[in-house]
Amino acid sequence: MKDQQILRSLAGEYAELAMSDFNLAIPDRYRDLNSLNSSVRPPVLVFEEPWGELRHEELRLRCEDPRDRALEGRLRREIFKVRHHRGDYALKPYAEAQVVINNSGYGFTIQDERTIEAMTGSDISAHSYTDQLEDETALEKFRLPEITIDEEATAANVEHASRVFDGLLKVRKAGVALFTPFWDEIPRLHGVENCMYDLYDRPEFMHAVAEAFTRVYEHEITRYEELNVLETDPYYLHCTPACTWDLPVKDIDKDNITAKDVWCRSMAQVFSMVSPAMHDEFDLQYNQRLFDRCGLSYYGCCEPLHHKIPDLRKRFKNLRRISITPWADPDAAAEQIGGDYVLSYKCNPAFVGSGSLSVEGARREVERVIEACNRNHTPCEFVLKDVSTVSGRGEALTEWVDMVNDVIDRKWKP
Template identity: 30%
Template sequence: MQTAAGFPLIEDIHTHFKFTPEEIAILRKLAKEVAEIASSDINKQKIMKWQALNNLISQEPVVFADPENGWNEIIHASELRCVDQLARVWEMFLRKQIYWAKEIKDDKVVEHYFDVPYCYTDTGWGLPLKKEGGKDGGAYHVIPPVKDYERDFEQLEFPEIVVDYETSDVMYRLAEDVFGGILEVRRKTIWWWTLGMTWDFINLRGLDQFMMDLILYPEWVHKMMDFLTEGYLKRLDFLEEHNLLHTNTEGTYVGSGGFGFTSQLPKQGDIIGKVRTQDMWGFCESQETVGVSPEMFNTFILPYQKKILSRFGLNCYGCCEPIHVRWDYVKTIPRLRRVSASPWADKAIMAKELGRDYIISAKPSPTPLSRPVLNEAVVREELRKIIEDTKGCVVELIMKDNHTLGNNKRNITRWVEIVREEIARVYDSHPTKEACL
């Protein structure tokens, strides 16, 4: 059963849902520190920066740096003081928030919430996913269950979500007992990262075969994409009907970079009744089709993604794929707001095309941070070019996809410092804000 994006499966967490007094004391002390940070003026200013960005009135780039797997090199397992595995998960979460605020010092907002997700299972698409490799997070090869469309397609089923309300309630009550009076405990589940579907298609068919199918079996590609789209829409219907959605318009990570703060969508407390997808940010990407022409992408992928994204109030698009070559098609997405500019994207072209009508989610390369000694000259050169190329646009600078920090936790902090220096240099020396108009 899943707990939340990035959290272990609850069935893999050996817990009795009962912490020792010592563990509760540790968690409450950390929670008090988180609450203090959340109420600080600096933190409130960060919220305003994200709101200005998402409302398209930001005048300078907003900065977010996520160590991702590098957290294992920042906060070692041996440093955690709790023993119960669930308590350790919660302790790690709290320590991350504190470290973000005190050491990384980017624009990540520390919220006064402690979110407890539902425990649930997802039945999948009816055929089991099998992989070769993948040990310890390494590369793996999918053994596609859909080997023959004529034979196997009929075996596919729409996924169903099965919520374990009893276990979910036990965990929620435990969180209230631990954090009550310090942090606001909320029921909030991140039900998806991407709604893009090509990942699902490739897990069912295999990457090589999927690419060949675009030429050899185009009618089956359309039939599969139509099936996947219907499955995702049914999933969204289920979440709406059972009041399982929560707004992502505050400090929720949306898209492939950035946070949801905005005054242009409802907040949870402003909604009477059920949260609907139209009250939320949506997100699609199609990284797996990076080798596909823009025209084929527009024929086989985007029309189906637009059916899903049409349900959302604001939308994000893209991750690692270079969006500038697909922009003429991507810009037709309804209510598009945040657009990924990956390390492989031409950010100068994107700045010219997007102007101030969209957020450019600019992602510098994480490679320099993976080395024990940060090459500051390389980092500075890349950042300076990005900031100069996007000067005057609505920009967020996102450091992500870090699999390692070279066992040097200082790398992520120093990267943020260099970003701040380059923003100050470029924006102070070039005061005009119309460069992208």
């Protein structure tokens, strides 16, 4: 009873925030932004906070049951974010019950050793990987995964959410988002240095590996369509707004859902140091097959892409957003993007790392991006993510949000 009382209280707080007029208005701004309307005020968002070092009383867990405790943690973090460093973050006006998927895997299990553990409250650590792709014989291990719905676990999620949110919010099944980052997976099987050498020394082998992963992802997309479990109402694609007027919001239990109804996203972070031609040859041409099956696409993460936008434009006809990082040239990026895509700018988290915002550097970064987007009529947003530390002082996140909004107020030209 104690756990239920705690969850009902938190659910009531969440529902009040989620059903507020302010919150309900945010997704339409996202939709307008994703319609490439450069007059939309750039959203300001914070994700991937170092929750483990934020010792605020509001975040302290009190439930005992593991399932209750997991939901309690999610609710407390959502409420805390909205109260302390919300920016333009939107809460969903319903409770989600995740569809549980069984996936047998593609034939490999990552073998790694954590070489440096995080010293702060983040989940970030350094890894050393065992090479499982030493030669062509390793390719024989690839398998197309068996994918099924765990009906019992899914029903348990629905029952749990319904019990907690009864009379407060409706419950909706949450489906699967499409994400095809095989150049995150390949280095875990082969090692980063081995991958970089083999792109040059053994290109045929690396093409065979990329082809194997592409077939796995093609199979997964097909199975998700057959199982009718694709998610059509994502508010965020890995920290960036996903609401759009161009794709339908459907009910998993009532409507037929295909890949053409949803976003797909990918990236190749380890390709930060390779040429545009090599990036296109070993990643983009393969992801093109996957993106072509979907409604809209989003590309990039932490890799600089300002000099690779012509290749993205050539390959992805449904591309809507491009990630531009602190290691990219925002002037070159905005000039090439123009009004054709959303420039999703990922701000430098080093500016909050000390626990006190480094105002001058952070402000210059945002001003440069806004000025570039103003010149080129480029729709944009500002996202702070990959925050490995704020030195235990969460107020730095609030200060960052306030600073960015101040710069937008002064510099942005709709």
